[in-house]
Amino acid sequence: MRLARKIVMYLVFIGMLLSVYDEFANYMENGxxxxxxxxxxxxxxxxxxxxxxxxxxxxxxxxxxxxxxxxxxxxxxxxxxxxxxxxxxxxxxxxxxxxxxxxxxxxxxxxxxxxxxxxxxxxxxxxxxxxxxxxxx
Structure with a gap:
């Protein structure tokens, strides 16, 4: 159960990082x-x-x-x-x-x-x- 929770938290963290990267890349391209x-x-x-x-x-x-x-x-x-x-x-x-x-x-x-x-x-x-x-x- 703890392993599943860690995996879910890791996936949520990766999703947040990708979202921030997406916004940053869009801003760098389009200002x-x-x-x-x-x-x-x-x-x-x-x-x-x-x-x-x-x-x-x-x-x-x-x-x-x-x-x-x-x-x-x-x-x-x-x-x-x-x-x-x-x-x-x-x-x-x-x-x-x-x-x-x-x-x-x-x-x-x-x-x-x-x-x-x-x-x-x-x-x-x-x-x-x-x-x-x-x-x-």
């Missing part, structure tokens, strides 16, 4: 980015144009401290998927965003600039622009 990134997120959002014949429906913010920050903006439009894709490729590449390979089936186009990403995704009869940053080390 205090998570404090200023919500402001940067809305600056990026403020610079995004809206194509003609398109209306913003809603936006959803998600901030998970020291893990990720994101903003989903939903739009209703009469434009085709190809017109939407061309619009964002033209605008964002002119602003210094690099187009990268798309990651999943509903992603029309994906861009990256520094640690930030913008994904333009197809939804049913609308589309979504996802601005996000994930903190990794």
């Amino acid at each position: 205090d980015d998570f404090k200023r990134d919500p402001k940067v997120l809305y600056e990026i959002y403020g610079e995004l144009p809206i194509p003609d014949n398109t209306n913003e429906i809603e936006k959803k913010e998600s901030i998970r401290e020291r893990y990720s920050v994101s903003l989903d903006i939903y739009y209703c439009t009469r434009l085709s998927k190809e017109q939407i894709k061309r619009f964002y490729i033209m605008y964002l590449t002119d602003k210094g965003w690099k187009q990268i390979d798309k990651q999943d089936g509903n992603c029309m186009v994906l861009f990256k600039k520094d640690k930030w990403k913008i994904a333009v995704q197809d939804e049913n009869e609308k589309y979504r622009v996802n601005i996000y940053k994930i903190y990794r080390y």
Whole structure:
């Protein structure tokens, strides 16, 4: 019984050390980015144009401290998927965003600039622009 208790205490101690190491490594890689990134997120959002014949429906913010920050903006439009894709490729590449390979089936186009990403995704009869940053080390 005492041996089992010592093993459990040892495992708890190792878990605590790993947790502290994880926080330290994240801080060394990202510093205090998570404090200023919500402001940067809305600056990026403020610079995004809206194509003609398109209306913003809603936006959803998600901030998970020291893990990720994101903003989903939903739009209703009469434009085709190809017109939407061309619009964002033209605008964002002119602003210094690099187009990268798309990651999943509903992603029309994906861009990256520094640690930030913008994904333009197809939804049913609308589309979504996802601005996000994930903190990794």
